[in-house]
Amino acid sequence: MRKLALNDEILLKIEKPARYIGNEVNSVMKDPEKVDIRFAMCFPDVYEIGMSHLGIQILYDMFNRRDDVWCERVYSPWIDLDQIMRDEHIPLFALESQDPVREFDFLGITIQYEMCYTNILQVLDLSGIPLHACDRDDSVPIVIGGGPCTYNPEPLAEFFDLFYIGDGETVYGQLLDAYKETKANGGSRKDFLEKAAEIEGIYVPGFYDVSYKEDGTIASFVPVNPHAKSTIQKQMVVNLTDTYYPKAPVVPFIKVTQDRVVLEIQRGCIRGCRFCQAGMLYRPTRERDVETLKQYAYQMLKNTGHEEISLSSLSSSDYSQLKELVTFLIEEFKGEGINISLPSLRIDAFSLDVMGQVQDIRKSSLTFAPEAGSQRMRDVINKGLTEEIILDGAGQAFEGGWNKVKLYFMLGLPTETEEDMKEIAHLADKIARRYYEIPKEERNGKCQITTSTSFFIPKPFTPFQWATMYSNEEYIARAAIVKHEFQEQLNRKSLKYHWHDAEVTVLEGVFARGDRKLSDVILEAYRLGCIYDSWTESFDNEKWMKAFENTGTDIAFYNLRKRDVDEIFPWDFIDIGVTKEFLYQEWQRALKGEVTPNCRVKCSGCGAMRYKGGVCIESKN
Amino acid sequence: MKARIKFRKYGVMRFIGHLDVMRFFQKAMRRAGIPIAFTGGYSPHMIMSFAQPLGVGVTSDGEYLDIELKEEIDALEAVRRLNEVMVEGIEVVNFRRISDEKKNSGMTIVAAASYRVSLLESSRSADITRALPPDWDGKIDAFMNQDSIVVLKKTKRSEMEVDIKPMIYQMREDGEGIYLFLAAGSEQNLKPDLVMAAFMEFIGKDVASVPFHYHRTDVYARQAKDKDTFIPLDAAGVL
Numbered sequence: 001m002r003k004l005a006l007n008d009e010i011l012l013k014i015e016k017p018a019r020y021i022g023n024e025v026n027s028v029m030k031d032p033e034k035v036d037i038r039f040a041m042c043f044p045d046v047y048e049i050g051m052s053h054l055g056i057q058i059l060y061d062m063f064n065r066r067d068d069v070w071c072e073r074v075y076s077p078w079i080d081l082d083q084i085m086r087d088e089h090i091p092l093f094a095l096e097s098q099d100p101v102r103e104f105d106f107l108g109i110t111i112q113y114e115m116c117y118t119n120i121l122q123v124l125d126l127s128g129i130p131l132h133a134c135d136r137d138d139s140v141p142i143v144i145g146g147g148p149c150t151y152n153p154e155p156l157a158e159f160f161d162l163f164y165i166g167d168g169e170t171v172y173g174q175l176l177d178a179y180k181e182t183k184a185n186g187g188s189r190k191d192f193l194e195k196a197a198e199i200e201g202i203y204v205p206g207f208y209d210v211s212y213k214e215d216g217t218i219a220s221f222v223p224v225n226p227h228a229k230s231t232i233q234k235q236m237v238v239n240l241t242d243t244y245y246p247k248a249p250v251v252p253f254i255k256v257t258q259d260r261v262v263l264e265i266q267r268g269c270i271r272g273c274r275f276c277q278a279g280m281l282y283r284p285t286r287e288r289d290v291e292t293l294k295q296y297a298y299q300m301l302k303n304t305g306h307e308e309i310s311l312s313s314l315s316s317s318d319y320s321q322l323k324e325l326v327t328f329l330i331e332e333f334k335g336e337g338i339n340i341s342l343p344s345l346r347i348d349a350f351s352l353d354v355m356g357q358v359q360d361i362r363k364s365s366l367t368f369a370p371e372a373g374s375q376r377m378r379d380v381i382n383k384g385l386t387e388e389i390i391l392d393g394a395g396q397a398f399e400g401g402w403n404k405v406k407l408y409f410m411l412g413l414p415t416e417t418e419e420d421m422k423e424i425a426h427l428a429d430k431i432a433r434r435y436y437e438i439p440k441e442e443r444n445g446k447c448q449i450t451t452s453t454s455f456f457i458p459k460p461f462t463p464f465q466w467a468t469m470y471s472n473e474e475y476i477a478r479a480a481i482v483k484h485e486f487q488e489q490l491n492r493k494s495l496k497y498h499w500h501d502a503e504v505t506v507l508e509g510v511f512a513r514g515d516r517k518l519s520d521v522i523l524e525a526y527r528l529g530c531i532y533d534s535w536t537e538s539f540d541n542e543k544w545m546k547a548f549e550n551t552g553t554d555i556a557f558y559n560l561r562k563r564d565v566d567e568i569f570p571w572d573f574i575d576i577g578v579t580k581e582f583l584y585q586e587w588q589r590a591l592k593g594e595v596t597p598n599c600r601v602k603c604s605g606c607g608a609m610r611y612k613g614g615v616c617i618e619s620k621n
Numbered sequence: 622m623k624a625r626i627k628f629r630k631y632g633v634m635r636f637i638g639h640l641d642v643m644r645f646f647q648k649a650m651r652r653a654g655i656p657i658a659f660t661g662g663y664s665p666h667m668i669m670s671f672a673q674p675l676g677v678g679v680t681s682d683g684e685y686l687d688i689e690l691k692e693e694i695d696a697l698e699a700v701r702r703l704n705e706v707m708v709e710g711i712e713v714v715n716f717r718r719i720s721d722e723k724k725n726s727g728m729t730i731v732a733a734a735s736y737r738v739s740l741l742e743s744s745r746s747a748d749i750t751r752a753l754p755p756d757w758d759g760k761i762d763a764f765m766n767q768d769s770i771v772v773l774k775k776t777k778r779s780e781m782e783v784d785i786k787p788m789i790y791q792m793r794e795d796g797e798g799i800y801l802f803l804a805a806g807s808e809q810n811l812k813p814d815l816v817m818a819a820f821m822e823f824i825g826k827d828v829a830s831v832p833f834h835y836h837r838t839d840v841y842a843r844q845a846k847d848k849d850t851f852i853p854l855d856a857a858g859v860l
Binding site: 002022024339359 | 632634637644667709746
């Protein structure tokens with residue numbers, strides 16, 4: 001029987017011991033003596049969040065198909081166990097073998113959002129791995145970062161041995177082979193890192209030197225090791241159908257956020273919204289073959305026993321075979337008691353029809369993400385959604401029996417005026433008015449229009465990477481304007497308004513476009529006790545502010561400064577295919593309120609064509 | 622058409638709570654392809670009910686769930702298919718057709734449960750047990766010879782004094798530890814840790830000073846003809 005890393009006394013004292021015992025259905029057990037490489041794959045947040053992440057399930061499956069590799073999972077211990085592990089000097093362990101992470105060959109950490117940065121330090125610290133890569137010797141695992149935040153890895157550069165930039169399905173095989181070879185030849189950590197640096201998509205931050213101008217911006221960013229490349233090319237799976245997909249994902253015992261079969265129908269998005277990082281990073285848009293997806297649905301439901309299946313993509317309505325896939329899922333599985341959970345689809349006759357089939361209309365709500373209140377602002381962000389489309393969609397839905405609508409907007413977008421902010425409330429009110437146009441006897445009581453705003457954060461590799469942010473106070477003032485305007489509306493009793501926290505926004509903004517100097521702030525915040533910053537109950541802004549103060553780091557430099565066209569950004573050494581010239585051209589078009597058509601309507605020459613895949617070659621097939 | 626499934630819960634699965642074991646079996650039914658029936662409506666649910674919840678940390682050789690079948694399945698085949706999709710720590714012991722009458726459901730007929738209580742060297746591990754102190758045999762008799770055993774039972778809303786004596790059907794030393802046979806079910810229900818806490822108080826010891834491990838050995842119903850006789854649930858209402 002497996003021996004657990006934690007004793008009974010601890011397991012019976014902490015919340016949800018199931019987070020730490022492994023043993024789940026489809027988790028992979030191997031004999032550690034019979035593998036060459038032990039890989040610990042970590043999502044630096046609590047189990048229920050980490051287990052809901054598709055990317056780790058894909059890599060876990062991919063690694064474990066190799067006989068010479070055993071990939072296991074690691075998540076952040078929750079705050080209760082964190083304290084116990086520190087008090088009792090229990091090293092962080094992997095779920096499957098329950099062996100200390102420190103004994104592994106690799107620790108791979110997926111970095112999905114900025115507010116997990118202190119949790120990364122928690123994982124390293126509890127594992128007993130030196131926090132700084134430069135302090136590590138051959139006895140500790142190679143620490144790899146991957147995921148969306150690695151498109152600007154610089155704030156974390158000092159804590160990682162290497163970053164993997166791009167889709168995980170491509171060069172991990174080469175990386176693991178390079179490791180085995182180095183080990184067989186008795187090579188050192190540095191020998192391996194030099195080999196790794198030669199693989200496309202692998203960035204070894206220790207092999208680069210950054211110098212700064214007097215104003216704090218980057219003067220030069222150059223490789224100082226002959227093995228390091230001056231530009232790192234994003235890795236991409238060109239054919240999404242003929243690649244890895246986990247047909248038997250791990251099934252948690254406890255309820256997790258994503259407690260269902262997930263079919264990733266496509267990667268990338270054709271839309272080109274100017275605020276959206278994923279929309280640029282994952283270009284070109286690539287679809288998975290619908291017949292393959294149908295097979296996956298059968299196999300995954302059978303292998304997991306999940307009672308729900310959902311689709312995953314950035315914009316499901318753009319999947320060319322959506323109708324066929326959704327119809328298939330309903331016909332095939334609805335009768336088996338399987339819930340079909342549909343992602344936010346564009347509201348039209350088809351989507352209303354299928355939603356009516358798979359959910360209880362009275363309980364469910366429709367979601368629109370206009371992102372901006374005024375048409376002018378929507379043109380700036382290139383969100384091709386007009387008021388007419390929204391009101392038509394809502395009208396059709398109301399006539400079909402729905403009475404709940406959720407609306408998502410951003411505040412603090414570039415060029416935003418007070419009028420643009422107020423238009424958010426006006427649009428919500430117009431939707432309510434549309435509802436009350438329906439004769440009283442035909443409608444379903446009152447309607448409920450729930451509006452949420454988050455504050456816009458400029459991200460690297462978007463046309464808005466040159467945009468200026470605002471201060472905490474200014475964000476709150478903007479939300480107050482919207483709040484006030486809501487109270488002035490005719491249907492205010494049917495309208496609800498929520499806004500996202502401004503303090504977190506400021507921090508996310510700093511780290512999203514931050515540089516190497518920020519690693520000091522992250523470390524200081526961690527030392528002051530910051531952890532689980534993405535959780536409202538544990539986020540402590542005062543500690544963060546103190547960390548900026550103690551390290552002499554100026555938030556304004558990162559958020560409030562105007563960036564020039566020729567500024568060298570910390571992430572400029574990464575090539576995602578989409579060119580900086582294209583992004584700047586889009587930035588200029590944004591400022592003029594000019595819209596750019598989506599990839600299917602017209603190619604705008606963003607640069608992603610050089611991958612020769614997906615939507616770029618669709619019409620040429 | 623109904624069936625009763627008996628399973629064991631051991632090893633690391635003792636840390637999985639009752640609600641999660643229910644979720645586990647719902648998914649296991651699908652993986653095993655058991656032809657289980659569903660309720661109607663927008664979100665159909667499997668027709669499945671557990672006889673008696675088991676606390677976190679407790680292991681068991683006799684857990685039961687009843688399911689409704691929509692078509693016939695061979696019992697041995699069902700056991701085989703279920704065990705193919707189990708994890709280490711849950712093992713299906715048997716699968717028996719039971720009568721369709723509602724009054725025969727496991728949840729309704731549960732009347733008692735038996736436990737083996739082991740003394741542990743430390744609360745850190747349920748695997749390392751130690752022998753009963755030699756004088757406990759007599760103390761158990763003295764404990765059971767009391768006219769009443771009044772304990773403070775805490776619920777979410779209130780505290781009240783309860784005489785648990787009538788709910789302790791048997792308590793004795795059994796070589797490996799202590800054997801308990803206690804009232805269970807919806808009418809009267811007594812948890813083994815409450816008995817051991819009362820016993821420790823009776824012998825004047827701090828309850829925290831001796832860690833126990835609880836292992837449920839089986840769950841019982843009263844026999845239809847002779848209400849004073851208890852039979853294991855896999856022998857009750859079976860077709």
